Amino acid sequence: MEEFAAVGDIQLCFEVIGEEEDPTVLLVMGLGLxxxxxRDDFCRGLVDRGFRVVRFDNRDVGRSTHLHGRGIGPWGFLTRRATPVYTLGDMADDAAGLLAHVAPDGAHVVGASLGAMVAQEIAIRHPGRTLSLTSIMGRPGDGRTGRVAPRMLPEFLRPPAADPVEGLVASFRRIGSVGRTPEDDEDVRVTARRASARETGDGGSRQLAACVGERNRTADLGRLTCPALVIHGDRDRVIRPDGGRATAAAIPGSELLEVPGMGHDLARSSWPVVLDGIERIATRTRA
Incomplete structure (x- = not known):
């Protein structure tokens, strides 16, 4: 069931799945999503492992507050020029404010893609609310690692597809994991339609500006003390694997897990290793 929490001037739409007494996992999604x-089945996989799951709409997507101001388009992304309306740190503060409402004792923070960078900022800015950190498909913001592969640049310049849903299916096949299945394609169709029905604005370009304008978190990552897991696909061409390696190298005692065949997606074939990794790093916290 959807709920809302006020964090300053931002209203965040969120959902809690699982039992109140179980340790909380906060899931932070990526750019414009x-x-x-x-996915529901992914969340149930965490619940089956004994976690309480909190997922939410970042600012500027879904039913959370949509802001105003200019974002950037494909050329701004490619030239890495942006004047962000807000920062990844602001998005992290949103998430930490949500945790104050739903998990005041803290949570295991998991982020994917842009959500991984936000998750890193949560751990840096709000260590008291971060029991562990799992950074999936992320980078440390050093400007050198985790950049898009040149062969993927046309992906960001494509005109909108005539059928947006099938356009997304095709896009995930281009950027995603080896061996994506018809079930993965159907996941995209179902999720895209569901997300579209809940969408109240278009803030992806402002989130993109925040991503392009990210700061170098390397030194701050070096001061983290929570258990940390970095997951990256060895076939990721949107945020190349050296972004994951640099993130893991920056965090003392972190574990790096490179997943063979995984691209810039969470195809079902990757779920077991991702879910097991989240459980493993959380167990380190409890130990």
Whole structure:
């Protein structure tokens, strides 16, 4: 059931799945994507492992507050020029404010893609609310690692597809994991339609500006003390694997897990290793 929490001037739409007494996992989704993209079956996989799941719409997506101001388009992304309306740190503060409402004792923070960078900022800015950190498909913001592969640049310049849903299916096949299945394609169709029905604006370009304008978190990552897991696909061409390696190298005692065949997606074939990794790093916290 959807709920809302006020964090300053931002209203965040969120959902809690699982039992109140179980340790909380906070899921932070990527660029322009609502919490629907943390698929129900993935969330149930965490619940089956004994966790309480909190997923939410970041600012500017879904039913959370949509802001105003200019974002950037494909050329701004490619030239890495942006004047952000807000920062990844602001998005992290949103998430930490949500945790104050739903998990005041803290949570295991998991982020994917842009959500991984936000998750890193949560751990840096709000260590008291971060029991562990799992950074999936992320980078440390050093400007050198985790950049898009040149062969993927045309992906960001494509005109909108005549059928947006089938356009997304095709896009995930281009950027995604080896061996994506018809079930993965159907996941995209179902999730895209569900997300579209919940969408109240278009803030993806402002989130993109925040991503392009990210700061170098390397030194701050070096001061983290929570258990940390970095997951990255060895076939990721949107945020190349050296972004994951640099993130893991920056965090003392972190574990790096490179997943063979995984691209810039969460195809079902990757779920077991991702879910097991989240459980493993959380167990380190409890130990």
């Amino acid at each position: 609502s919490m629907d993209w943390w």
